[in-house]
Amino acid sequence: MTDHASLHHLARQALAAYPLHDARCHLLSISENVIFRIDTPDGARHALRLHRPGYHDRAEISSELAWLDALRATGLEVPHPVAGLDGACIRTLPGPDGQPRHAVLFAWMEGTEPTTDIDPVAFNRLGHITARLHAQSRTWVRPAGFTRKAWIPATMTGPRALWGQWQAAPGVNAAACDLITHCLERIDAELAAYGTPPHRFGLIHADLRLANLLVSGSHTRLIDFDDCGLSWFMQDLAAALSFHEEHPQVPRWVDHWLAGYATCAQVSAAELNILPALVIQRRIQLLAWTGTHRHTRQVSSLGPDWLARTLDLCRAWDRGQLLRDVG
Structure with a gap:
């Protein structure tokens, strides 16, 4: 550094x-x-x-x-x-x-970064704003020479992962490797079947977690487009849960986000069905990130049970229980 x-x-x-x-x-x-x-x-x-x-x-x-x-x-x-x-x-x-x-x-943009104590209703506003962003993305004619990274399995959790290899994260042993590999095989198959038609896949923020929001009164401002790129539109909701996927308020956050999104755009059954796969893929990507940033304060703040909680989420997703009651 x-x-x-x-x-x-x-x-x-x-x-x-x-x-x-x-x-x-x-x-x-x-x-x-x-x-x-x-x-x-x-x-x-x-x-x-x-x-x-x-x-x-x-x-x-x-x-x-x-x-x-x-x-x-x-x-x-x-x-x-x-x-x-x-x-x-x-x-x-x-x-x-x-x-x-x-x-x-x-x-300069005014506002404060929200914490997990955020009123779940604020996710309604975030969903509405994200729908407006996606609407612009779907119709915008990108200028000549436009180029951004694609956030797909190969670059998120696969051999070309841009944030590191999850296998190298602290504590990943053979049993953890087997579980995560099994989950990723299923995720890859689900995403391949879901496909990349333009109404599902396009230019998104890709990192709309709490740290990249500024809240001031009734205003929510989006910052840090450094990782914006091509991915599934529902990836922006998966990213909004980053580092907090097991938080007890997640079902309410997701429900409010979807309600806000629906004020500007329809959310199909196929999008709801693919969301758990996107959430667990993002969590595994973040696990890889903890390996390349293991000595940082942010990784230390995740606690010694970060890997164990990640594996619990993988098991819940494999049983069909992740985000089961949202939508």
Whole structure:
């Protein structure tokens, strides 16, 4: 991980391309990307994102920003990239380790990250907003050169998994491996039968978990489109449960989300039926992520029984009991 002094140096390099005089940089988070809050003496505030090296290329980031512009044009409250003095929204900086780092400056968005104490009714609003996002995605003509990653079994839990191999997660033994392999074989078969027609599969946020929402009064704003890509539309609901799939409020969260979604779009029986497979696939993807991030505070916060709880969810799904009473 790059040291804080080097990150601040990169941030100042990026800000040189903007008319933000005497800007102060406050490091907010170091996760997949590095986020700074940028304050100026006139009271203006921005968020600067330093991308992790080697994950997205410039064309992928440009595609994300193009989609954000299109979503904002529909009235959705999503991040607003800010152009520099040269008119460009993406800066490419020479990293201290020799790897280039891309940077994007965004207008500041107000709100607080919700916790699991969130009123389940708030998921109704999230479902409504997600339906609006999907409606735009289904009709939007993507610009030439548009490119984003696809979130499918091969890239989520298979040999080309972008977040690591679940087999390498802490504590995964032969019995756990057999159970997860069995589940993934069934999931792959279900998703193959479900298919990828355009009314089921398209451009989605792909990471709409609680940490990527900002709530302010009656407003819910979607942030961090860094992993937006091509996947099943119901994947956005599966992702909304990330890290909390066994929480006792999950059935209520899902019911409220579906009710909100139904105010703008129909949810078919086939979509309801595929949802448990998407939820357990996402959980296994997150298990892989814990292996590549095992020394982080976030993984420590999941508790020593994270794997055991994941395996319990796998068994529940295999018995047909996961999300049995929703919809």
